[in-house]
Amino acid sequence: MKILSKFLLVLVFAFGSEHLLAQVTITLPTLPKNTPTKDDIYIAGNLNNWNPADANYKLHKLGSVYTITLKEAKGNAEFKFTRGSWDKVECNKNGGQIANRTFSYSKKLALNLSVSGWADLIGEQDTASTALPNVSILSKEFYMPQLHRSRRIWIYLPKDYQDALTKRYSVLYMQDGQNLFDAKTSYAGEWAIDETLSKLEKAGDEGCIVVGIDNGGSHRMNEYNPYVNKEYGGGEGKAYMQFIVETLKPHIDSAFRTHTDQMHTGIAGSSMGGLISLYGALAYPIVFGKVGVFSPALWLSDSLFEFARNSYLDPRINVYYVAGTNESAQMISDITRMDSILNKKGALWYNSSVNIKADGEHKEWFWKREFGPFYQAAFFDVSEAYQKQWQDRLERNIKLVPNPANEFTEITTWPIKQLQLLTEKGSLIFETYVNNPYYKLDVSAYQNGLYYVVLDFGFAKVTKTLEVNHKQ
Structure with missing residues (x-):
């Protein structure tokens, strides 16, 4: 342990004085024997949005030891070791998934950890x-x-x-x-x-x-x-x-x-x-x-x-x-x-x-x-039941105010996709796209009589009768 402590002290100076303020140092003294020597080791966790190959969280290799000193942060961290992808994430000795590693940030925290196996090297038959x-x-x-x-x-x-x-x-x-x-x-x-x-x-x-x-x-x-x-x-x-x-x-x-x-x-x-x-x-x-x-x-x-x-x-x-x-x-x-x-x-x-x-x-x-x-x-x-429910709800709650109308009638409801105005005989005389829960319909140019206002909500249509009366 004395040798390892001296080694970590050397690492601190090797990577610069800015790391003296860092809170957590993580070290892997050894790796599974079948770890490819050319592969890099990364930390992936909530501290880097679980990126399995984040260059900022790649462990430094000195000899056979891998280490990283993390930037200052607060709260709790969760992570796993990877070799650059989630196909190459660490696992238990039988190839099974392991729980996330965790720690709470604190000054001068040093974690000496070990990896039992790699998911891609143990064999899928074990899981x-x-x-x-x-x-x-x-x-x-x-x-x-x-x-x-x-x-x-x-x-x-x-x-x-x-x-x-x-x-x-x-x-x-x-x-x-x-x-x-x-x-x-x-x-x-x-x-x-x-x-x-x-x-x-x-x-x-x-x-x-x-x-x-x-x-x-x-x-x-x-x-x-x-x-x-x-x-x-x-x-x-x-x-x-x-x-x-x-x-x-x-x-x-x-x-x-x-x-x-x-x-x-x-x-x-x-x-x-x-x-x-x-x-x-x-x-x-x-x-x-x-x-x-x-x-x-x-x-x-x-x-x-x-x-x-x-x-x-x-x-x-x-x-x-x-x-x-x-x-x-x-x-x-x-x-x-x-x-x-x-x-x-x-x-x-x-x-x-x-x-x-x-x-x-x-x-x-x-x-x-x-x-x-x-x-x-x-x-x-x-579901059809839901569509009918909203159809009935719209029928009950939509009002044209005032009705009868002289110059305008106002419609306040859920956002209307399209509005059409039809004559009593069903002829289309006005059409507009609304995309708004409020609409003020100008009827000042229309003759006295009954009209139909058709409101299309996309998932349902509602038709309301409107009386235009300029003699009010």
Whole structure:
């Protein structure tokens, strides 16, 4: 131990005096014997958005010892060691997944750790898959022409898919596919999407196809952020979302029995995946009608807030935010800020849901637990019963004031997509696109008599009778 302590002292001076203020030094005195000598060792955790090949978190090698001194920070850290990708993450001696390593930042903390094995070097036969039979790999190398690289794609099919041959299904596109269905491929714990949806289907849910897109490992930070961040990279998010919309979705819609419209199509993800999913909904409002935004990394760029201010959203979009009080202090304020921006645009009328959980952490177990509530909240509106419920509600609550009208009648309701004015005989005499919950209809030029005001909300139409009377 004396030799190791002297060695660490030498490292401090070797890497410069600025590290004297650093709080945590992590050292790996030895590695498994089968570790390739040319491979670098990295730390991937909540301190770098789980990037498995972050050059800023590569351990320095001196002799046979690997070490890194981390920058000052507060709170708790979670991490794992990798050799540059999640396929090469550390594991136990039998090839099984291990829990995240943790520590609390404190001055002069020194951690001497060891790695029992590497997932790619022990053999997959030592770890059993936890994915259900209706989960499969659509492609191990699905080409992404917008990014000139390939990616593994997963697909979950509802249990009645093979039997209900005339039935079509909603589709949910999700980020970080490694973590969705199978503990064998997960690097931080699986979400158990397949088990959750199967239970809901047994309870009567219509079912949903889920498409899981593996993250790109070292490309994750770039692909999941449409804006460049000087410290963390980014800038490929636009191309990544183009891949989903222009390449992957058309393939899924042609190969499987899907509902292709916006109200049956969702996108979801956590952390960086939450950021890119929200961006996708803002960039493609006619494609995605459901958005699961789990603990989004909105802190990376103010550009997304500005993009939100200038974006058009279909008023029926369902945005579901999830976060915990045990995450960063900025997390909740960022979500509140984004939700406020979108609500001021009148876009989210009844479908914005901010869910802050007292025990919530920036961890897979939390997102796993909250997936079911998100799914039920987001996709409950695709049923015929729901559509009728809203049709009846609109019929009861929409009023034309005043009615009879002399010069104007005002309509205050949920955002109207389109308004038409018909004569008593059904002839169209006026038409406009509104996209606003308020509209003041000028009837001063129309003759006395009865007219029909047709309000189209996209998912429902309501017709109200209007009397024009200039003799009032």
